[in-house]
C-alpha cells in the first residue's frame with residue numbers, strides 16, 4: 243500500500259452479508275464462506291464505486307482510509 247491508495251476496512255462483526263457492497267463494487271467486494279464481506283487489496287473498482295459501496299452498507303460496516311504521506315487519513319465512512 244502506498245501514498246494515495248485507498249484502504250478498505252470492514253467491520254466483520256457488524257457485517258450481515260447483505261451484499262450491497264458487492265453490487266456497487268463487484269470487482270472489489272465479495273462474500274466469504276462465512277457470509278461476511280471481504281475486499282480485495284488493492285481495490286479493483288474506481289474510488290467512486292468504492293464510496294458508493296461504503297454508503298450503501300446498511301450496517302455501516304465499511305470505512306475508507308486514504309493513505310497519505312502523513313499516514314492513514316479517514317476519507318469517508320458510511321455513518
Ligand code: SF4
Pocket residue numbers: 252256257258259260261262263264278279298299300301302303304
Ligand atoms: S453491504 Fe455491509 S452488511 Fe452488506 S455485505 Fe457489504 S459490508 Fe456486509
